[in-house]
Amino acid sequence: MNWMRTNWVTTASVLKFLRRAILLPAIIALSACSTQAAPDAASTSAAQSPSVHPESGLEVIDLSVTTSAGPRNFRVEVAATPQEQQRGLMFRTELGPDEGMIFPLAQVRMASFWMRNTVIPLDIIFIGPDNRIINIAANTVPYSESPVPSDAPAKAVLELNGGRAAELGIAPGDLVTW
Numbered sequence: 001m002n003w004m005r006t007n008w009v010t011t012a013s014v015l016k017f018l019r020r021a022i023l024l025p026a027i028i029a030l031s032a033c034s035t036q037a038a039p040d041a042a043s044t045s046a047a048q049s050p051s052v053h054p055e056s057g058l059e060v061i062d063l064s065v066t067t068s069a070g071p072r073n074f075r076v077e078v079a080a081t082p083q084e085q086q087r088g089l090m091f092r093t094e095l096g097p098d099e100g101m102i103f104p105l106a107q108v109r110m111a112s113f114w115m116r117n118t119v120i121p122l123d124i125i126f127i128g129p130d131n132r133i134i135n136i137a138a139n140t141v142p143y144s145e146s147p148v149p150s151d152a153p154a155k156a157v158l159e160l161n162g163g164r165a166a167e168l169g170i171a172p173g174d175l176v177t178w
Helices: 002-033 041-047 082-087 164-168
Strands: 060-067 070-078 099-109 122-127 133-137 154-161 175-177
Touching: 060 099, 122 164, 154 164
Parallel strands: 070 099
Antiparallel strands: 060 070, 060 175, 099 154, 122 133, 122 154
């Protein structure tokens, strides 16, 4: 019986030692993490510029249209997959003045869009293989199922708020980069 008690005490001592050896450094490390300096303004602004749109969950990228009056810059959601392209801006009730959605097409082709379940009027801008605007369907009618076609094969389509292209002087022939 005395041997068993000694063995238990020795095992309990070892366990107590291991807990201290493992837990103490972990506690110190965690307390050191909680005393980090506050983030600077640059990292705060980077965190406020998400690369994913909060409503759609799509990637957000910079896009520029070079007009005769100079560049017009936008932050656009990328509808890359067929499912994302099918949904587009359906059911959205607002779009910021410098926001939009780009639809890169899998292959250069004649493109046609419609406004099914699209609540807000849009400018639908068809972009050719040379990244120049082919044509603009301005202020498309919300909920319309009438096809809105490109005038030539397109490699991408850009959607902006209805009337925004005219407001900014965006016209066929302007260069679009993203």
